[in-house]
Amino acid sequence: MDEKIAEISNLRWDPYVFFKNEECNIFFKKHFAENGINKKILFVLGLGFDPRMNFGIMELSKDIAPIEIEIVLLKFKQEKNKHSKKYKNLTDANLVELKSIKNVVLKEIQLNDVGKKREIEAANFFTKQLISDFTDVFLDISSLPRSIYFSTAGKILSLIDIVQVDSVINFFITTTENAEIDSMIKEVGINNDLEYQHGFGGQIEVVSKSIPKIWFPLTGEGKTNQFRSANQFIEPAEICPMLPFPSKDLRRSDNIYIENHDLFFNELQIESQNIMYVPEQNPFEAYKKIIKAADNYNKTLIELGGCKAVISSFSSKLLSIGALLAAYEYKNKKKKLSIGILNVNSMDYKIEDEKALKKSVKKSELFVNWLTGTPYQN
Known part of the structure; x- marks a missing residue:
């Protein structure tokens, strides 16, 4: 765990709590072993072709079984771009892999709008009532577009800040980093x-x-x-x-x-x-x-x-x-x-080598950023 106190005063996330790689697995086991029967977990992620999509949820589910995880899977309107359609097989494979995880309940949310409307549609799905039902909320941004996870994370944070007057909700943003995969997924055009x-x-x-x-x-x-x-x-x-x-x-x-x-x-x-x-x-x-x-x-x-x-x-x-x-x-x-x-934002993406892309996922690193909840209580 990387927990530091900076010289800057009056910052909300100072000190902060941050885990990476094996620290994540140790944390999952410890955090959910304590009163695990009372934990209610929401895990939010996006459906996409990136092979890192399920890395975080698979690590979490492996370490805390048999605790059940409720998953909200954000699905996006099928793009007309040729590369996006070409990689539908990778997206389908990711969905199959996600559905194979045993201790999860999956809820698929179709987002039909594009552009700014899609950002708003994604954010508006999350409500005070929904967030209040859980003790731990994870937002995995590994396969989410920036425009979506910025608006979604901001909405979830604001809801938790309201709800936490009466209860403690742990909110985590997770992401799987892999520079090798980043270099293989090329952006095509810009919006x-x-x-x-x-x-x-x-x-x-x-x-x-x-x-x-x-x-x-x-x-x-x-x-x-x-x-x-x-x-x-x-x-x-x-x-x-x-x-x-x-x-x-x-x-x-x-x-x-x-x-x-x-x-x-x-x-x-x-x-x-x-x-x-x-x-x-x-x-x-x-x-x-x-x-x-x-x-x-x-x-x-x-x-x-x-x-x-x-x-x-x-x-x-x-x-x-x-x-x-x-x-x-x-x-x-x-x-x-x-x-x-x-x-x-990019107009589309192109993968240099699909086979190499799949092989490289094993070299990925998981990061967990703990933003609200237990360590921040007065």
Whole structure:
């Protein structure tokens, strides 16, 4: 367990509770062994072709059997894109695997809308009554689109904050990371019809253009076009790219820096001191760094009316959790500084090698981020 106390004061997730790899299995066994008969578990995930889809639920169900798990499976309207249809066999195989898990009750939810409407439809499925029925809620984002898990996670968090006045609900966001699989799933085209994330507009759409916007893009490989598109939409006064370091590949941040050198310094004229670094495998540290940087900018610009902050996630899903937490905290503290989220979605995906993709899933790493409940009670 990685539990740390930072120097920044008054942060909701400070200290935080975070597990990875074998720590997850140890935690599952210990947490659910205590009064396991009284535990009611909800596990939310999305149906997709990514072979990591069932990694988290299979680890959980293996470690806590025979405790029953209620699964909500979010299914999406069949896309017309040729690659999405091509990989239907992988999606079907994932569904068969999920249904083979013995100690689960599966409820499939079909989302029919697309775009912003789909974000709203997914979030609106979750209600106070639904969440109140469970002691432990898991949201696995391994096979969910960013637009869906940001809106869904925000809704679940807000509901739990209401319900927890009378009861304690443990909420976890889980994700399965595998850089090898990420490199095999190539994005095809980008959606330039941009909007701020549902639930995380940060009031940016209605602010005066005289209020400067500070942009914190979590940056990964091969995202140059997404970066340009988001920059044109946001029109930021300052850009602070956040690169992954330390990382498993010690040269990763250097490679991203080199790949984007011309974009950063010649095209967008970003100051070198604006480059920031966040640990590749710790979303809580990314969350704290975003808030500290946004706070500092707001204090500096207070005489001009402060600023608005925007986060974009062009990096791993694990790091994007840090963006979610930062935006959620400011939204609910109702501070003058608000943080909006703008992501640039892909039009489609293409898999380089399906056989290699399936083999690589065994090398995946599971991460469990504990956001509400027992460790945060006063």
